Amino acid sequence: MSELDRLKELLLKSGILRSELHKLMGVPKGTVDSWFSTGKVSKWVWSWFELYIENMMLKSRLKDLEITVRTMANIVKEEQTPYVVQTVQHTTSKEPTKSDTIGELLKSKKLIIGEKIYFKDAFPNNITPYYTATITGETRKRAVIWDHDGKHYSITKLTQIIKNTFIPLNGTLFWVNKDGLILWEMR
Numbered sequence: 001m002s003e004l005d006r007l008k009e010l011l012l013k014s015g016i017l018r019s020e021l022h023k024l025m026g027v028p029k030g031t032v033d034s035w036f037s038t039g040k041v042s043k044w045v046w047s048w049f050e051l052y053i054e055n056m057m058l059k060s061r062l063k064d065l066e067i068t069v070r071t072m073a074n075i076v077k078e079e080q081t082p083y084v085v086q087t088v089q090h091t092t093s094k095e096p097t098k099s100d101t102i103g104e105l106l107k108s109k110k111l112i113i114g115e116k117i118y119f120k121d122a123f124p125n126n127i128t129p130y131y132t133a134t135i136t137g138e139t140r141k142r143a144v145i146w147d148h149d150g151k152h153y154s155i156t157k158l159t160q161i162i163k164n165t166f167i168p169l170n171g172t173l174f175w176v177n178k179d180g181l182i183l184w185e186m187r
Contacts, residue, residue: 003041010049024052101172101184102135102143102155110186113137117144117183119162120176133158133175155183 001009011018018036022029025048035041105111115135118124122131129147133155136145142152146161153161156171163174172184 004039117175
């Protein structure tokens with residue numbers, strides 16, 4: 001592939017017009033025109049262009065990360081705001097809903113305070129403090145203590161931390177008791 005073909009490919013890849021190239025690179029318009037008329041393009045030109053494209057891709061990734069961090073900050077802020085209205089959902093099937101599953105299991109004595117629960121993806125072969133928690137009997141936001149750091153969490157928040165995600169989910173679908181039963185299904 002010639003240097004000119006490589007430059008044309010980079011222009012196409014970046015979406016930059018040939019007429020904009022001289023401004024972008026800080027060279028006279030005639031210099032750019034001579035590259036295309038003679039077909040002679042110095043190595044530094046397409047090397048610079050490749051770095052420019054890589055820089056633009058990194059800026060795009062940084063913007064995505066910024067959005068992710070802002071989203072995470074909003075989630076943390078929302079979790080610190082006390083709930084004023086409680087929404088109750090009624091279903092006819094056993095579909096996961098946002099409810100106090102841990103509280104229900106404690107009331108029905110299917111779980112007891114101080115009982116260990118296990119992250120189902122790690123059970124039973126990888127039972128380490130990172131994948132275990134202890135039932136506290138406290139409010140939903142403090143339903144478990146993560147054995148890894150000794151701090152209180154809601155079962156959903158702890159699941160999001162372990163799964164490295166902040167998408168909404170039902171945490172009790174990801175935890176099992178010592179017999180391997182999924183907490184949500186024990187209701």
